[in-house]
Amino acid sequence: MSNCLLCDQTMKTRQTFSELIFFGKSQSGVCHDCLATFEKIAEQHCPHCFKSGEVGSCKDCHYWLSQGKSVSHTAIFQYNEAMADYFSRYKFQGDNILRKIFAEQVKKALEPYSDYTIVPIPLSQERLEERGFNQVTGILDAARIPYKEWLGKRDSQKQSSKSREERLATEQTFYLVDEKSLPEKILLVDDIYTTGATIQLATRLFMKTSQKEIKTFSLAR
Numbered sequence: 001m002s003n004c005l006l007c008d009q010t011m012k013t014r015q016t017f018s019e020l021i022f023f024g025k026s027q028s029g030v031c032h033d034c035l036a037t038f039e040k041i042a043e044q045h046c047p048h049c050f051k052s053g054e055v056g057s058c059k060d061c062h063y064w065l066s067q068g069k070s071v072s073h074t075a076i077f078q079y080n081e082a083m084a085d086y087f088s089r090y091k092f093q094g095d096n097i098l099r100k101i102f103a104e105q106v107k108k109a110l111e112p113y114s115d116y117t118i119v120p121i122p123l124s125q126e127r128l129e130e131r132g133f134n135q136v137t138g139i140l141d142a143a144r145i146p147y148k149e150w151l152g153k154r155d156s157q158k159q160s161s162k163s164r165e166e167r168l169a170t171e172q173t174f175y176l177v178d179e180k181s182l183p184e185k186i187l188l189v190d191d192i193y194t195t196g197a198t199i200q201l202a203t204r205l206f207m208k209t210s211q212k213e214i215k216t217f218s219l220a221r
């Protein structure tokens, strides 16, 4: 017997059928009731960014495509209330053990990218010191996925305090830690994809040096 990492109720050792479907054979540490609150991206989603329920390009992708940018993003979960709660606990309350919950799904979702170099979206030094860990590398570590910390981030205003337009127009805050010998295929990994602004900024840095194949991934969209 063990307790659910999210709601603390005692869990049966045996997994239910739906837990097996949802999580595979791994021990996620989360009970059936909590699992049921997360929603995977629907079959019908934006072909560019995986936004759930969209027929064709979503509003955000329309914007990026009109700017001559490409979007090649994959995500696993919808950013619903349960996911918001999860990130609130994991990121802002520093509940570090929660990095493990989605490790198996992330590992599985990244299998098709075995020939890509995984580059996590970084935190600024200030934010890193405040939080004590990077939530993206935390999940990658839990999933035992190797990655390269090639991006750095300068301190800036918190994204959540800005409007959608402000976020879309954000100035470059990322920088390349080391510009020499970048591989052709790079997969940028973030925790949440909101408008795509963050990932577009990071992508732009890599595109500047040469025509790289850059795809992006997030746990939630």
Ligand SMILES: [Zn+2]
Residues within 6 Å of the ligand: 004, 005, 006, 007, 008, 009, 030, 031, 032, 033, 034, 035
């Ligand atoms: Zn639970």
Ligand SMILES: [Zn+2]
Residues within 6 Å of the ligand: 046, 047, 048, 049, 050, 051, 057, 058, 059, 060, 061, 062
């Ligand atoms: Zn889209």
